[in-house]
Amino acid sequence: MSSFEDNNPFAADGSVSPASSDHKTDYLDGVSARRQSITSTGDHSDFHPIEATDAQYPRPRSGNCCRIERFLCPPDGPNEIxxxxxxKSSEGSGASFIVYTINIGDYTVRRRYSEFESFRISLTRLFPTVIIPPIPEKHTMCMCSPILPLIQADYAAAPTKAKEDQNIIDHRKRMLQVFLNRCAALTQLQKEHVFHRFLDSNASWSEVLTSPPLSLIPKNVLKAPPLDPASAESSPNHQYLPTTISSSHKNKSVDPSDQEFIMAEASAKEFEAIIGGGVDKVNRRMMKRYSELANDYAELGARYNGFSLSEFGSLATAIERVGQAVDSNYVNTVALVSALAAAFAEPLGESIQFAGVVRAVLKYRRQKAIQLEMTIDQLASKRSQLEELEKSEIEAKRIEGALKRLDPQSTQPPGPKSLDGSDPKNADSVQPPATSSEPKVHKKKPSSSFKMFNKLNHALHGMIDVDPETTRRNNIGKTREMISQLEGAVGAAKTDTQRASDAIRKELCRFQKDKEADTIRLMVAYARCHVSWAERNLDAWKEAAEEIEKLRDE
Incomplete structure (x- = not known):
């Protein structure tokens, strides 16, 4: 048996300390209403994802709750973060760390990378059916520098030092900005106060993590409703849902209704293999060669310039013009590598991460479906057990009735006896033992083996059911109670699975549109980078050729 919590992509890294009752009460007042329906903007021109209609996500209140929400939800669409x-910053501690300054209109907040990381984990627990945008990996091989092999070698040799490299920091800064703007474009998150507090400089993020709604989410998110895990109105039936998975359920044949999600997961794996193992791998190799080409251009330009110093007159000038054109190639190639890193390599890496996020959301839905199957099986098992117990009860009553008819006296309970086993009614006839003048003889103390036998005898008596009839009836009562609980759990699991499937189906449609728009934007950016590089190189060589032609005419 393996725990759902171990395989659950939305499980918390650690237990969350509960918030005070006052905080919970305040939150309960705010989450009583359901969130309004989500409508699609259909705007493909912006960098942000396209939204799909979804009316199933809870909303704490109507109107703007704070200044951050007013910035994120203006009438003309979300503003850019x-x-x-x-x-670097230490903020009172001995060790320094990198903090990122975020501008939200006129407001500014500073957050560490670890806070971004915990913020995203919190969002995945609050919205397990939403494809939450990824953040840049903590340990990533940066593609931002034209000296790529040097950066990779530095990172492998000294990760602590390399993570403070300006190129890596700039890479994270760009991708964290993309992450925040993608989150702001998701209508499910625009009204989420956890998002607002993350962007609020007056909010302590450590307090946000230990207060509602995050503190109301169960440690295992599979024990909560999929559309609103933090809802205080969630059914108590969720606590009876199983959290372990057996090998029989893990290897169970695919339900036809799950086929579309199985295909979606296979498609995500294929996309991840094509992009990660194919396009991204070749692009890294090409960027490495572009970096090497830039170094070669730099060296060649220096050679030409040195060659021009050894000549005189127009020949020296012509050689110098060629050297200047080669230097321009060096500058343009360095710019090409930087442009490809920012406009192509980084979004490509994000696409690979998105494929993993999609598979995690689909895995959550699959676990909810398996949870339903396990609950149904447990209910069937308990009903079968109750049937056997009731049969045993009927059989015991039948045997007891038959014994009464055969021998009514045999079923009468025996009368009380004295300690020595004699009948107390004949106690008067029992003569006391005669006194003797002989000296008393001290009895030997029981041996250790005799004491051990008494203990063993006592333990065996404790294991023997002295009242099987009462035990049987108690078991019947407990089994009926468990059946009632499992019936409620089955109802909750069916509702959860259906709602999760519907929400994820809509989310996949939204993500597919986003992926298509992002891929088109990616290909256009790739082409423009090379066109710009080629045009600038062509201009440099045209200018050199014109200058050389003038010299030849002279």
């Missing part, structure tokens, strides 16, 4: 700076 900008990560303006990244620098």
């Amino acid at each position: 900008v990560v303006t700076d990244a620098g």
Whole structure:
């Protein structure tokens, strides 16, 4: 048996300390209403994802709750969040760390990478059916520098030092800004106060993590409703849902209704293999060669310039013009590598991460479906057990009735006896033992083996059921109670599975549109980078050729 919690992509890393009752009461007042329906904007021009209609996500209140929400939800669409700076900070502690400065309109907040990480984990627990955008990996091989092999070698040799490299910091800064703007474009998150508090400089993020709604989510999110895990109105039946998975359920044949999700998961794996193992791998190799080409251009330009110093007159000038054109190639190639890293390599890496996020959401839905099957099997098992207990009860009553008819006296309970086993009614006839003048003889103390036998005898008596009839009836009562609980759990699991399937189906449709728009934008950016590089190189060589032609005419 393996725990759902071990395989659950939405499980918390650790237990969350409960919030005070006052905080919970305040939150319960705010979450009583359901969130309004979500409508699609259909805007493909912006970088942000396209939204699909979804009316199933809870909403704590109507109107804007704070200044951050007013910024995120203006009438003309969400404003852009900008990560303006990244620098070292200690803030009272001995060790320094990198903090990222976030501008939300006129407001500024500073957050660490670890806070971004915990924020995203919190979102996946609050919205397990939503494809939450990824953040840049903590240990990533940065593609932002033209000296790529050097950066990779530095990172492998000294990760602590390399993670403070400006190229890596700039990479994270760009991708964290993309993450925040993608979150702001999701209508499910625009009204979420956890998002607002993350962007609020007056909010302590450690307090947000230990207060509602995050503190109301069960440690295992599979024990909560999929559309609103933090809802205080969730059914108590969820606590009876199983959290372990057996090999029989893990290897169970695929339900026809799950076929579309199985195909979606296979498609995500295929996309991840094609992009990660194919396009991204070749692109890394090409960028490495572009970096090497830039170094070669730099060296060749220096050679030409040195060659021009050894000549005189127009020949020296012509050689110098060629050297200048080669230097321009060096500068343009360095710019090409940087542009490809920002406009192509980074979004490509994000696409690979998105494929993993999609598979995690589909895995959650599959676990909810398996949870339903396990609950149904447990209910059937308990009903079968109750049937056997009731049969045993009927059989015991039948035997007891038959014995009464055969020998009414045999079923009468025996009368009380004295300690020595004699009948107390004849106690008067029992003569006391005669006194003797002989000296008393001290009895030997029981041996240790005799004491051990008494203990063993006592333990065996404790294991023997002295009242099987009462035990049987208690078992029947407990089994009926468990059946009632499992019936409620089956109802909750059916509702959860259906709602999770519907929400994830809509989310996959939204994500597919986003992926298509992002891929088109990615290909256009890739082409423009090369066109710009080629045009600037062509201009440099045209200018050199014109200058050389003038010299030849002279």
